[in-house]
Amino acid sequence: MKISFYGAARSVTGSRHLIEAGSTQILLDCGMFQGRRQQSDHLNRRLGFDVQRVNAVLLSHAHIDHSGALPILAKEKFKGPVYMTSATADLTSLMLQDSARIQKNDSTYINKKENRRGNRRLSPYYDTKDVRSIIQRFSTVRYGKTIRISPRIKAEFYDAGHILGSSSIWLKHTHHGHSVSVLFSGDLGRTNMPILRDPEPPPTCDVLILESTYGDRIHEEGNDVMKQKARELVAHAQQHQSKIIVPAFAIGRTQELVMHIKELVQSHEIDPLPIFIDSPLASKATDIFRRHPECFDQKTYKTFTDQADPFAAKYIRYVSSVQESQALNNMPGPCVIISASGMCEGGRVLHHLKHAVQDERNIIALVGFQAEHTLGRKLIEEWETVPIFGRPISRRAKIVRFNGLSAHADRNDLLDYVRAIDPLPSQIFVVHGEERQSFSLAAALRDEHPTIDVTVPELGSTHRI
Ligand SMILES: [Zn+2]
Structure with a gap:
């Protein structure tokens, strides 16, 4: 062989x-x-x-x-x-x-x-x-x-x-x-x-x-560190009216993030703030999750059978249309925008980054692995100028990494x-x-x-x- x-x-x-x-x-x-x-x-x-x-x-x-x-x-x-x-x-x-x-x-x-x-x-x-x-x-x-x-x-x-x-x-x-x-x-x-x-x-x-x-x-960040970071991020966004942009894989990471945020709100560790899942793919993927309970662990299986929808809440909005996505660019904070692609190599997140990256009040939260030479990698390495759609743009937004979500x-x-x-x-x-x-x-x-x-x-x- x-x-x-x-x-x-x-x-x-x-x-x-x-x-x-x-x-x-x-x-x-x-x-x-x-x-x-x-x-x-x-x-x-x-x-x-x-x-x-x-x-x-x-x-x-x-x-x-x-x-x-x-x-x-x-x-x-x-x-x-x-x-x-x-x-x-x-x-x-x-x-x-x-x-x-x-x-x-x-x-x-x-x-x-x-x-x-x-x-x-x-x-x-x-x-x-x-x-x-x-x-x-x-x-x-x-x-x-x-x-x-x-x-x-x-x-x-x-x-x-x-x-x-x-x-x-x-x-x-x-x-x-x-x-x-x-x-x-x-x-x-x-x-x-x-x-x-x-x-x-x-x-x-x-x-x-x-x-x-x-x-x-070695992933050192346990759940406690992640929760503390998330609390600080949300507090910062609420105080400075800023946006938190989270480039995330539409499949898996997005659903996990939504579950984490919901848990923090439910346990009163953060006040709810508008969360936009700006990815038609993520909405469709969430439907696929519902169709495959055979892949769930016991806890999630029970949640799905006991509750109406663990991925939904009043403050969470799944954005589909391009117009609605573009409207987010001019919307004041505080808010969280979760959008694909995870390594910032394509997709709607590029438009959000282009609009948010120059404002020092904003935060870009990187939750996944960023391969060499991707825009996500340049952001994680805190480059002062980053190329978006082939154009150099100066980065003033703060970069925060969440390693525990890997x-x-x-x-x-x-x-x-x-x-x-x-x-x-x-x-x-x-x-x-x-x-x-x-x-x-x-x-x-x-x-x-x-x-x-x-x-x-x-x-x-x-x-x-
Ligand atoms: Zn993989």
């Missing part, structure tokens, strides 16, 4: 790993690269492998850095099945439609400006037609149920506890009585996260492909995950991390388990397993 890494290798985005077993080729994830525009553009337009030779795709979860290039497969005439859980299928369909729409809007907006400057035009990677044709290839699987990919290959999906429907994927190739099993961790969540169940313990495997987003970090396992969780595999795998590939994170985790794994062959694969590299 061979494995090649066509994305999320020494970087976080563009998760694409290709497994070859005899004449069968299986693609794990088909994500979009995000970050430096030119480089990502190149990697998104060329997948790096022969699409027509791929027999099947196994998708770990709906996040666009794992699913966002799927429509390119359809564009290149891929005819196989794309396996995923039912919740992932619903969320991915929604995300891809939205991604096609954002690409169209962003390229129209940018091209208008670039045309004026006489620069070259950008075209979207795919359109809604490509999205529809890849959705037709979706085939849903249940957690823990064995599926047959080919006569010699079977696979199982395990709950990764990262976002709704997220999975770690196990597959086994058997040939002449000899078998090799591979476990792809996908993105791993954390224990005790709202809404979702904890990640399932890993099954036995010979080869592990392990994410390392937070391979060198949907990713930290270094200790990742090391625990490997320890739980019994017997230990013989090979580990550390992926889905920037170099510092991946190398740091790999070093810790080699120290602890000298018998395991640990590799941090390079982009485009192929390895025998």
